[in-house]
Amino acid sequence: MSSKNNVNGQASGFQSMTPIRPGEEHDLRAYLEAMHENGSPLARLPRTHMARFVIVENFHNDPSWGQRKEEHLDLWYLIFTSNLDGDIDSYLDELCEALAPEAREIWGRCVGCPEETKGDALKAYLKHNQIDCGFFYAAYGSSTAAEVEAALAQRDQVIAFATRVQGLSDEELQRSFLAEFGTT
Amino acid sequence: MYARAMGKLPSAGPVTATGTASHNIHGHAIAITVFSTIKWWGKAVLPVLFAVTKRVPKLTETLVQLSFIHFARWSVIKELPYNGEPQTKRKLRYPHMYFESNFNGGWEEYIDAFSHILTSGMAAFWGSSYGFPKALPTAPFKKYIQVNETEASHYYSAYPDATITMIKGALDVDEKLASLKRDAAKLDPAAFGTAYQRFLTEAQRSL
Amino acid sequence: MAERVTMDLADIQGDILRAYGNDYDCTSYAFVKIGCPPERARAWFSGLLEHVTTAELWDAGKPLTTLNVAVTAAGLTALGVSDEVLGSFSKEFREGMSSRAALLGDVGPSAPETWESGLGNGDAHVLLTINAQQTTEHERALGLMKAAMADAGGLRIVYQEDTQLLPGSREHFGYADGFAQPAIEGSSDKKARGGGVPLKDGAWRALAPGEFILGYPDEDTRDDPKRRLPTAPVAPLGKSAAYMVWRKLYQDVARWRRVMRDAAELYAGGDEHKLAAKVVGRWSDGTPLVTHPDKPDPEFDASGPGANDFRYDSDLNGRRCPLGSHVRRSNPRDALGFEGHLSFRHRMIRRGMPYGKELAEGVLNDDGIDRGLVFVSFQASISRQFEGVQVQWLNTGNLFGLGHDTDFILGDPGGKGKMTIQGAPPFFLSPQEAFVKTRGGEYLFVPGITALAALADGTAG
Numbered sequence: 001m002s003s004k005n006n007v008n009g010q011a012s013g014f015q016s017m018t019p020i021r022p023g024e025e026h027d028l029r030a031y032l033e034a035m036h037e038n039g040s041p042l043a044r045l046p047r048t049h050m051a052r053f054v055i056v057e058n059f060h061n062d063p064s065w066g067q068r069k070e071e072h073l074d075l076w077y078l079i080f081t082s083n084l085d086g087d088i089d090s091y092l093d094e095l096c097e098a099l100a101p102e103a104r105e106i107w108g109r110c111v112g113c114p115e116e117t118k119g120d121a122l123k124a125y126l127k128h129n130q131i132d133c134g135f136f137y138a139a140y141g142s143s144t145a146a147e148v149e150a151a152l153a154q155r156d157q158v159i160a161f162a163t164r165v166q167g168l169s170d171e172e173l174q175r176s177f178l179a180e181f182g183t184t
Numbered sequence: 185m186y187a188r189a190m191g192k193l194p195s196a197g198p199v200t201a202t203g204t205a206s207h208n209i210h211g212h213a214i215a216i217t218v219f220s221t222i223k224w225w226g227k228a229v230l231p232v233l234f235a236v237t238k239r240v241p242k243l244t245e246t247l248v249q250l251s252f253i254h255f256a257r258w259s260v261i262k263e264l265p266y267n268g269e270p271q272t273k274r275k276l277r278y279p280h281m282y283f284e285s286n287f288n289g290g291w292e293e294y295i296d297a298f299s300h301i302l303t304s305g306m307a308a309f310w311g312s313s314y315g316f317p318k319a320l321p322t323a324p325f326k327k328y329i330q331v332n333e334t335e336a337s338h339y340y341s342a343y344p345d346a347t348i349t350m351i352k353g354a355l356d357v358d359e360k361l362a363s364l365k366r367d368a369a370k371l372d373p374a375a376f377g378t379a380y381q382r383f384l385t386e387a388q389r390s391l
Numbered sequence: 392m393a394e395r396v397t398m399d400l401a402d403i404q405g406d407i408l409r410a411y412g413n414d415y416d417c418t419s420y421a422f423v424k425i426g427c428p429p430e431r432a433r434a435w436f437s438g439l440l441e442h443v444t445t446a447e448l449w450d451a452g453k454p455l456t457t458l459n460v461a462v463t464a465a466g467l468t469a470l471g472v473s474d475e476v477l478g479s480f481s482k483e484f485r486e487g488m489s490s491r492a493a494l495l496g497d498v499g500p501s502a503p504e505t506w507e508s509g510l511g512n513g514d515a516h517v518l519l520t521i522n523a524q525q526t527t528e529h530e531r532a533l534g535l536m537k538a539a540m541a542d543a544g545g546l547r548i549v550y551q552e553d554t555q556l557l558p559g560s561r562e563h564f565g566y567a568d569g570f571a572q573p574a575i576e577g578s579s580d581k582k583a584r585g586g587g588v589p590l591k592d593g594a595w596r597a598l599a600p601g602e603f604i605l606g607y608p609d610e611d612t613r614d615d616p617k618r619r620l621p622t623a624p625v626a627p628l629g630k631s632a633a634y635m636v637w638r639k640l641y642q643d644v645a646r647w648r649r650v651m652r653d654a655a656e657l658y659a660g661g662d663e664h665k666l667a668a669k670v671v672g673r674w675s676d677g678t679p680l681v682t683h684p685d686k687p688d689p690e691f692d693a694s695g696p697g698a699n700d701f702r703y704d705s706d707l708n709g710r711r712c713p714l715g716s717h718v719r720r721s722n723p724r725d726a727l728g729f730e731g732h733l734s735f736r737h738r739m740i741r742r743g744m745p746y747g748k749e750l751a752e753g754v755l756n757d758d759g760i761d762r763g764l765v766f767v768s769f770q771a772s773i774s775r776q777f778e779g780v781q782v783q784w785l786n787t788g789n790l791f792g793l794g795h796d797t798d799f800i801l802g803d804p805g806g807k808g809k810m811t812i813q814g815a816p817p818f819f820l821s822p823q824e825a826f827v828k829t830r831g832g833e834y835l836f837v838p839g840i841t842a843l844a845a846l847a848d849g850t851a852g
Binding site: 005011013015017018019021022028029032033035036040042043046048049050051052053054055056059060061062064065066067069071074075077079081083110111112113128129131132133134135136137138139140143145147148149150151152154155158159162169170171173174177178181182 | 207210213215217219220221230231233234237238244247248251253254255256257258259260261264265267268269270271272276277278280282284286314315331332334335336337338339340341342343345346348350351352353354355357358361365368369371373374376377380384387390391
């Protein structure tokens with residue numbers, strides 16, 4: 001059951017932190033760093049606003065900071081976070097379906113990941129390793145990614161239109177407006 | 185009709201995402217990811233801070249006004265779930281704080297703003313972390329962030345070309361345009377002309 | 392509480408703190424390439440030192456000529472500075488301006504491939520800036536300089552630009568320029584009103600000298616109880632010095648005039664002076680638009696104490712001075728709120744000069760003459776001050792709530808240079824091809840007098 005702290009407006013914040021199998025760290029990093037080359041697979045999840053994969057090697061220990069004991073991670077960890085629309089549960093359903101091909105290369109390299117790197121099995125693994133937000137900030141949490149994208153395109157359209165029609169008569173202006181923005 | 189840009193990288197636009205490693209950037213969006221180790225009393229104080237900040241909008245007023253950040257989060261990690269060998273089954277000695285932000289502008293400008301303008305906010309959120317120098321002067325604070333920051337391996341934005349002010353502007357325009365669209369066909373030309381100029385005048389800060 | 396700082400004017404080169412361009416008829420910039428071994432180069436370099444003009448005030452009247460010296464990263468190496476010492480200089484200085492072209496927006500018609508020969512290709516080592524009273528003095532000074540180079544052998548001028556003031560201290564688009572400078576504590580405190588940091592109660596204060604001169608506390612370190620100084624190159628080079636940006640910017644005056652004339656037909660009944668003032672943020676005589684939105688002030692005096700004494704707090708909607716106008720972008724003052732904290736660390740000392748013959752008034756067709764502005768700035772950090780302004784304030788409009796709108800006066804081949812002139816209703820200028828094209832540039836370092844001697848001696852490390 002996901003914490004209420006993961007919610008802001010209609011948006012949610014998901015985070016998982018999974019240990020990486022020793023020996024596979026560099027391959028995983030190389031795979032992730034090359035992932036934009038063919039377009040991010042996250043684009044297949046239209047409910048995603050922004051997301052990231054981060055590899056954490058260890059905690060930072062600085063003796064001058066007064067920390068009495070050092071703290072080390074025994075393995076490298078893979079963090080995945082996403083800022084998404086709607087509830088986390090159904091988002092994970094979509095992710096475990098749409099990212100199945102990549103999931104094998106990504107979470108498939110993590111300790112404890114099920115043999116079948118998709119569907120319910122993968123979802124259970126991610127939820128087992130979920131970290132709840134303490135405080136989640138969203139600048140426009142009431143708008144979905146689709147609404148944002150449509151609004152941005154429309155803004156460009158309005159700017160181009162407004163520049164073009166300067167100086168037209170009222171009749172021409174109205175005609176152009178109806179042609180551009182539809183009558184619905 | 186007008187085509188929608190779905191997550192496409194800008195063709196040859198201005199560069200604004202400066203001062204950070206390349207994998208932290210997608211178009212105009214920058215990812216920053218920071219870990220810190222928390223002192224024992226932070227475990228109790230931070231959840232209260234989070235709860236209060238969530239319930240008192242005035243506390244995030246400056247953050248909203250700055251309009252640098254799309255999404256951000258702070259999480260406290262008290263334990264790491266066990267997934268079997270070769271992960272060692274043990275408790276963490278300290279709680280750790282995870283911070284991430286998705287923002288626009290340059291990394292330097294971003295940290296400068298936090299240092300000078302959100303000084304007390306920084307003290308509140310990082311004051312319980314080991315090694316946190318004050319937020320001012322800026323140089324040691326920047327160094328602290330740099331040392332605790334981890335570069336992302338893959339960063340994705342669904343609308344990499346857009347900044348927060350553009351998005352807020354676009355949503356504002358959408359709202360204002362809706363009523364004009366609704367009335368457009370019904371008005372006589374002169375009345376439409378007036379309504380259109382009024383729309384532009386009211387929406388100009390968003391265009 | 393910060394102590395008041397006194398600047399060691401005898402150790403600082405004069406062109407940083409003084410606007411010699413205003414006092415002299417001609418300013419020449421000569422970029423020298425060192426093709427001989429470092430020892431010979433240093434011998435030549437030593438010969439320059441007695442002629443270098445410091446920032447000390449002149450009690451015996453103005454000298455006939457002034458000379459100042461700056462070096463590029465390649466120039467430091469050519470003078471025998473070790474890689475280790477060079478490593479203590481800022482990253483952007485070491486990389487050089489031409490390698491940062493994509494960041495700066497020097498693409499398309501401004502790309503380094505189009506630059507003047509000798510600029511941006513690593514040939515420029517030492518920049519000699521010479522100011523002279525009249526042509527005779529100018530020729531004599533250049534002659535002496537060339538003779539000294541010939542004596543040394545292996546030195547040649549790879550690029551030279553001769554400039555002079557235009558009447559009325561205007562630049563080529565017709566605007567009074569160069570009189571708005573930052574107020575620096577210990578040097579130009581009396582310019583604080585309008586030139587410094589705008590404070591909440593309507594007062595102003597001068598900026599810490601370390602924002603411009605290395606070796607002094609800056610706005611970040613001035614209140615540091617540990618008294619740490621800002622990052623700077625290792626001693627002796629890091630004291631009394633500044634980084635310098637030099638950029639040759641071609642201005643397409645004819646096209647600017649045509650575009651303003653055409654666009655003005657739909658705006659304010661054809662008043663192209665008003666439209667142009669809206670784009671720039673000042674009237675051509677320098678009157679600020681925000682205080683005089685309808686016409687220039689007949690009493691305006693660009694050199695007077697109140698010339699820059701204005702704020703934007705009564706015009707946050709840009710109805711008087713558009714939010715994206717050039718001067719508002721270059722120096723937002725209090726416009727961004729937060730007590731100026733988003734802008735106070737991005738000021739620059741500007742010492743540019745127009746170059747090339749004027750295009751006669753009223754001429755709307757290009758005559759093929761090369762004219763424009765040699766942009767020169769001095770600052771403690773090229774990336775924070777020069778690049779920060781260029782990248783975040785001029786090449787985009789995000790911080791001003793203007794999306795990706797670029798500074799209209801520059802033009803933008805990328806197509807995102809539209810400009811909104813706020814009003815009831817607003818007026819839109821559509822994106823235009825570049826009015827300003829980069830023809831070349833360099834990042835340089837202006838050493839202090841002691842440091843110059845150390846470089847000449849070979850003791851700089």
